[in-house]
Amino acid sequence: MSAVPVALADAIVADLNGAAFSLALTAERGYVLPVKLEGSTTLKAWVMPAEIESEAVDQETDGELHQVHVALVQKVANFANATIDPLIQLGEEIRDSFRNRSWLTEELDAFVEKRDSKLLYDPERLRAKHQFLSVITLTCRANREVG
Numbered sequence: 001m002s003a004v005p006v007a008l009a010d011a012i013v014a015d016l017n018g019a020a021f022s023l024a025l026t027a028e029r030g031y032v033l034p035v036k037l038e039g040s041t042t043l044k045a046w047v048m049p050a051e052i053e054s055e056a057v058d059q060e061t062d063g064e065l066h067q068v069h070v071a072l073v074q075k076v077a078n079f080a081n082a083t084i085d086p087l088i089q090l091g092e093e094i095r096d097s098f099r100n101r102s103w104l105t106e107e108l109d110a111f112v113e114k115r116d117s118k119l120l121y122d123p124e125r126l127r128a129k130h131q132f133l134s135v136i137t138l139t140c141r142a143n144r145e146v147g
Helices: 004-018 081-097 123-129
Strands: 026-029 044-056 061-075 102-104 109-119 131-145
Touching (some): 004 061, 004 131, 081 109
Antiparallel strands (some): 061 131, 109 131
16 A cells, blocks of 8 residues: 555556646656756656645544645757747646546545646746746645554
């Protein structure tokens, strides 16, 4: 049985890899963004468990808020609107795809409560490394049996 943050990130990866978005992407779970993209122009979604907030619901159950970052990363040739606009659109599609999303399995009882894009794109990384980076944060509520 996986820890809740791992099970949640794996469920998000499976959803992303199984969805039909306007741009093809490959999602993977990890803990840090790659420093180099090795010249690849493949669009990646890195799914990273980020934060947990817990409080006791009863003697046997904790209610938890999990934040999971979905980082969209792609090496780009230029900064033209025609290059960047579709990536911004993809971020919106991903946020929309997790609206009202829930998971109920043996390992996971969770639902998406909030979807944020506080980093719509990183202009520094775009300019310095020719890498598009956008971070979507999914805040998920989960119950976990303790003890």
